[in-house]
Amino acid sequence: MDPVTSDTALDGAALPDVATLSFEQARDELVRVVGELEQGAPTLEHSLALWERGEALAARCDEWLRGAKRRLEAAQAAGDAGDDA
Secondary structure, three states: OOOOOEEEEOOOOEEHHHOOOOOHHHHHHHHHHHHHHHOOOHHHHHHHHHHHHHHHHHHHHHHHHHHHHHHHHHHHHHHHHHHHH
């Protein structure tokens, strides 16, 4: 089972699909995953699952940030175009 795409955590709790998370949700879960990794997971398999989930969450956060940057750049360009008129 792939922990990144699975909707069930190792402890049996339901996990949302990373692709559906808002930036804040992904960030908060990433903080939790990092904390759990820092404390040391009980097994190698659990550590790997946490790492993979963390990578997916980090990618989701990056996706949101890149989208926000594109929107800001588009708004700035529109503002600059309006100044030229």
